[in-house]
Amino acid sequence: MAVSSPFKLKVHDIMHRPGQMRESEVDITLTEVMGDGAMTIPVGGVIENDLRLESVHEGILATGEVFTTAIGECSRCLDELKLPVEVDFQELFLYSGTEEDDFTVSDEQIDLEPVIRDAIVLSLPFQPVCSQDCLGLCPDCGVKLAENPNHAHEQQVDSRWTELAKFKEE
Ligand SMILES: [Zn+2]
Numbered sequence: 463m464a465v466s467s468p469f470k471l472k473v474h475d476i477m478h479r480p481g482q483m484r485e486s487e488v489d490i491t492l493t494e495v496m497g498d499g500a501m502t503i504p505v506g507g508v509i510e511n512d513l514r515l516e517s518v519h520e521g522i523l524a525t526g527e528v529f530t531t532a533i534g535e536c537s538r539c540l541d542e543l544k545l546p547v548e549v550d551f552q553e554l555f556l557y558s559g560t561e562e563d564d565f566t567v568s569d570e571q572i573d574l575e576p577v578i579r580d581a582i583v584l585s586l587p588f589q590p591v592c593s594q595d596c597l598g599l600c601p602d603c604g605v606k607l608a609e610n611p612n613h614a615h616e617q618q619v620d621s622r623w624t625e626l627a628k629f630k631e632e
Pocket residue numbers: 536537538539540541591592593596597598
């Protein structure tokens with residue numbers, strides 16, 4: 463038997479009872495990394511979910527607020543970065559979908575994984591920075607400029623360039 467996903471929720475208690483509503487807090491611990499960009503939610507990361515499920519004629523309407531923490535590194539200085547993530551979602555899970563990409567209720571369950579994944583991943587920055595004025599790294603030696611605001615090494619770099627220039631002249 464397949465291991466059931468922590469994102470799958472049973473909704474049999476409110477199915478086909480329009481007007482019924484259930485509110486719950488669901489914490490989901492990830493068993494797989496979420497996201498594949500500069501910022502991700504790691505395995506073991508917890509996705510807190512304030513969820514409202516409403517029974518409507520066509521299916522189950524799921525509305526939620528999601529809170530979690532993404533990790534990654536600053537795209538300028540490469541410092542480790544943790545970003546709080548807070549996103550909303552709303553999706554209607556139909557009893558009988560007509561389109562291939564319709565979300566549906568199946569086996570009296572709804573699968574929130576693709577919905578929550580999309581909401582979170584779309585909110586993550588492609589080029590995260592630790593702060594908007596992060597100075598990044600020295601392009602010559604790689605030290606962090608914020609910690610070494612006055613550092614200079616014209617000598618070394620210059621001499622190397624001079625050597626190269628000489629080499630080119632020859
Ligand atoms: Zn930075």
